[in-house]
Amino acid sequence: MNRIYLDHAATTPLAPEVLEEMTAIWLGPGGNPSSVHSFGRTAKQRVGRARDRMAQLLGCASAELVYTSGGTESDNMGIFGAAWAQRRKGKDHIVTTAIEHHAVLHAIERLEEQGFRVTRLEPDRSGAVAAEQVAAAMDEQTALVSVMYVNNETGTVQPIEAIGAAARARGIPLHTDAVQALGRLPLRLHELPVDLASFSAHKINGPQGVGALYVAKGTALVPQLLGGPQERNRRAGTENVAGICGFARALELVESGRETKRQTVRELRHRFLELLTEELGAAGCIVNGGSPELVPDIVNLSFPGLSAESMLMNLDIEGVAASGGSACSSGALSRSHVLLAMGLGELATSAVRFSFGMGNTIEDIAHAAQKIATVAKRLRNMV
Ligand SMILES: Cc1ncc(COP(=O)(O)O)c(C=O)c1O
Incomplete structure (x- = not known):
């Protein structure tokens, strides 16, 4: 049939070119990017090159990309990381929508259990939330706004530029779940008023289990995974070298x-x-x-x-x-x-x-x- x-x-499905790039790494000598010997240095260079390739395609600095295990972890890291950092400044209010992916919905429910106040905005019948609604929901105590870019169920695109402009005007960080936007919309992160953006490789013919969080320079973030100093102390754990290189290759293919x-x-x-x-x-x-x-x-x-x-x-x-x-x-x-x-x-x-x-x-x-x-x-x- x-x-x-x-x-x-x-x-x-995984793109053949991605599989090829990843296979070469899996079949190679290996090496932990944190090791000082030549095997480790090669692995570290591979991750560094992949990060540079991705940063160039996304219009941001390499240091602003943190690799994760996927969209879910990126959402959790961005939301908890930014909300807890803001709470240290006495802010405890979150603005989000009722149409987010569960990775965002449930993370924000957890923040609510931890004492944050949450405003959840309803979309109109087409699935869109207006920037004016978001602006009206923000107050002096708002720690974070989290609104997805492209909805995974309907494909509706949210007015992220206008929402980001409203948040920037009040000095409030904006997180966007851009998992379904990657490869579908042109993304130049430095030109967008967004502070945190979540991505996942397996939505763009890359490997499952790899993602990235864009953290704009200067965005305060409390790390969620503690351990080694990987990812500039923002996400501990040995890097998924082949997965990260596969993600970079998938992004090159989808963008071209x-x-x-x-x-x-x-x-x-x-x-x-x-x-x-x-x-x-x-x-x-x-x-x-x-x-x-x-x-x-x-x-x-x-x-x-x-x-x-x-x-x-x-x-x-x-x-x-x-x-x-x-x-x-x-x-x-x-x-x-x-x-x-x-x-x-x-x-x-x-x-x-x-x-x-x-x-x-x-x-x-x-x-x-x-x-x-x-x-x-x-x-x-x-x-
Ligand atoms: C909008 C959105 N956010 C987050 C995720 C979670 O990504 P991952 O499967 O990489 O954890 C998905 C995947 O379905 C998604 O569509």
């Missing part, structure tokens, strides 16, 4: 092809929605999320009257991989907190996320749309 992977927002890919993905999205609307009618598949801006790679669709769980199970049998709301520990789907916050109510129950990426062709998309329409019609006849 021709299986079609439409879940690139969950994780992406970003504009071409965006165009291709736009065409895929257009064809996908055109075919589905032809088959199911506009009322049979409703696009969730949108204005003011949306990344074309993520398509969140509600199939009114159907359950997302049955859709996903049947699509999997047909060879189409997509995803729904947040997975519970039991493996069952809970309704997405993002779609509920957007006010979608019942429509959230039937929402499925399709996300495009490397390897998807226009033929795959047409084939997948056909399968999706067949499954939706079959399930509809059963209800």
Whole structure:
């Protein structure tokens, strides 16, 4: 069976060039970057070069990138690190949104348990939070603002520049979870009014288990992992040398092809929605999320009257991989907190996320749309 992977927002296949770069390191002599001998020095140089390559592509200084084990750790490090540093100055208020990834939501819930006051902003029906809302929520005690760049469920882009400008005007640090923005939007970090930004390699055809946190020069941060002096005392632990080099290679690849890919993905999205609307009618598949801006790679669709769980199970049998709301520990789907916050109510129950990426062709998309329409019609006849 021709299986079609439409879940690139969950994780992406490793690019062959990344595997090649990492394999050369794994098969090489090894070496701990903290060791003083030649093996260690080589490993250290590799990490240093990867950091320089990434910093150049992201428009920041090498020293401003801290490597982590992924997006989750970067979010935790940025949020706890900055909030605790600000609390030393007597600040105890956090502004965030109701549509953040769980890595941010749960970290901020922990801060709340530790005595921080939290303001959670609701998005509008398109999934966007306005900069004015964020500005109005900030007060004298605000320690940190955390607003994601691109939402992982809907692809909605938040107005980070305007939010950052409002935060900068009040001297409040801004953290943004930019995990889904990397490779999709042009990022020049020094030109953005952002103090902390989280990234993850496996969303851009890099390895799983590697991430980075951008910490703008001068941003106070209390380290979360204690031990050795790695990462300029900001994150202890032996560096994942091959993973870091793989991340740098993946970023080079995604950045060099970003504009071409965006165009291709736009065409895929257009064809996908055109075919589905032809088959199911506009009322049979409703696009969730949108204005003011949306990344074309993520398509969140509600199939009114159907359950997302049955859709996903049947699509999997047909060879189409997509995803729904947040997975519970039991493996069952809970309704997405993002779609509920957007006010979608019942429509959230039937929402499925399709996300495009490397390897998807226009033929795959047409084939997948056909399968999706067949499954939706079959399930509809059963209800
Ligand atoms: C927006 C967002 N933030 C954070 C994460 C967590 O990243 P990681 O899987 O690298 O821990 C993800 C991954 O799903 C994500 O989409």
